[in-house]
Structure formats: C-alpha cells, structure tokens
Amino acid sequence: ETGVTQTPRHLVMGMTNKKSLKCEQHLGHNAMYWYKQSAKKPLELMFVYSLEERVENNSVPSRFSPECPNSSHLFLHLHTLQPEDSALYLCASSPDVYNSPLHFGNGTRLTVT
Amino acid sequence: QKEVEQNSGPLSVPEGAIASLNCTYSDRGSQSFFWYRQYSGKSPELIMFIYSNGDKEDGRFTAQLNKASQYVSLLIRDSQPSDSATYLCATLLFTSGSRLTFGEGTQLTVNP
Numbered sequence: 001e002t003g004v005t006q007t008p009r010h011l012v013m014g015m016t017n018k019k020s021l022k023c024e025q026h027l028g029h030n031a032m033y034w035y036k037q038s039a040k041k042p043l044e045l046m047f048v049y050s051l052e053e054r055v056e057n058n059s060v061p062s063r064f065s066p067e068c069p070n071s072s073h074l075f076l077h078l079h080t081l082q083p084e085d086s087a088l089y090l091c092a093s094s095p096d097v098y099n100s101p102l103h104f105g106n107g108t109r110l111t112v113t
Numbered sequence: 114q115k116e117v118e119q120n121s122g123p124l125s126v127p128e129g130a131i132a133s134l135n136c137t138y139s140d141r142g143s144q145s146f147f148w149y150r151q152y153s154g155k156s157p158e159l160i161m162f163i164y165s166n167g168d169k170e171d172g173r174f175t176a177q178l179n180k181a182s183q184y185v186s187l188l189i190r191d192s193q194p195s196d197s198a199t200y201l202c203a204t205l206l207f208t209s210g211s212r213l214t215f216g217e218g219t220q221l222t223v224n225p
Contacts, residue, residue: 040121040217041217042117042214042215042216042217042218043157043201043203043215045212045213056212090156090157101147101159101162102157102159102213103159104156104157104158105156106155106156107156
C-alpha cells in the first residue's frame, strides 16, 4: 500500500482515442502532481494542484487535460495523443506544495499506437 | 547547462563495497535536496533528504551536501544486490515552491 494509487497500470491507445488516468491518495495530503517519465530523460513536471486549485502548468500540450475534483483525487484526460507521448505517467502527492518530499504512485505505462 | 546533473552510469560495485552517487546542481538558490530510488518498472521512492551543509546518515545511507560547491552525494555502505536500482537526485528551489527538479538518474548495479 503506497498511499498513492494509480489506475490503470498499463494503457494502450490509438491516436484518436480518449482515455483518462486516475490517481487517488490516502495520505491526507493537500498537493497532487502529474509527472511524465520517458526513457533516458529526467522526470518532467506536468501539473501541480494545491487544494484542488491548479498552481502550475508546465507548458503541457492541450491534448493533456488535468482535473482535480477534490484533494484526494486527480485525473489526467487524454485525447488525440501522439506516439511520442508514450511514457510512464506518475502521480505524486505531498503534504503541501512548499518544501515537501513527494510520495509517488506506481504509475501508468502509456503506449500510443 | 542542466539544472540537475548526474552521471547516468551504469555504476557497478561489488557486494559489500561503498557505492558513491554524485549530483551537481546549477541554481545556488536551491534549498532542499532529495534522493529517490527507483527499481525497474516501479515508481520512485524517497530514501534521503538533506537541507543543511554536511553529512546526514540513515542506516547504510549517507547524504552529503556542499552548497558552496553545489554538490550533493549519496553513499551506500555495505552495498547489497537489492540496492541495484536507479537513483534520482532532486532539488527544490524555495522560491519556486512546487517545482522539484530531477536529474536523469544514475543506474547502480551491485554484483554478488
């Protein structure tokens, strides 16, 4: 039990599909994050939410759309993705957005065909 | 210049040896430093954090920080095969709040 649960673990989708990634944290944290991890590249921060409010959007293409309905749940809606979007997508949470270590979920391995 | 730089490795050490993992960072404003371990196919897990210059020890792990040299390292004593993983260095700028910046990671293999 990592405290941060992501579903699905694996996802294969075509470029015209619409899918969503889900993240749930059971740690009582106030901040949640989406990261992208590609081979041989550093973790890339995509979005940050603090108490359901988006506080950072790191120039992510609009084909990625986050949603945070409450402080325990975070979604990443995907549509018309490209093959280069294939990566491991990691959700994380922390007690707050300032000076806190991150707790990661197990990630969703996404393959775009 | 990369914001957080690590040797990608692979770094290979024999079982029982000391593994030394190094990380440099470009922004002098960085305040907090973290080491994450990531096993193949798994998510990163926090193993050490350090905020002040000097050494911080936790079991077989020692984090060392030298802010003047913009350098942070992780030493693993008595390395075990189960320590084989990718180690990610990350820094946090106080002024950037949420922006934890990661290096590419160093792949460590401990040979039995």
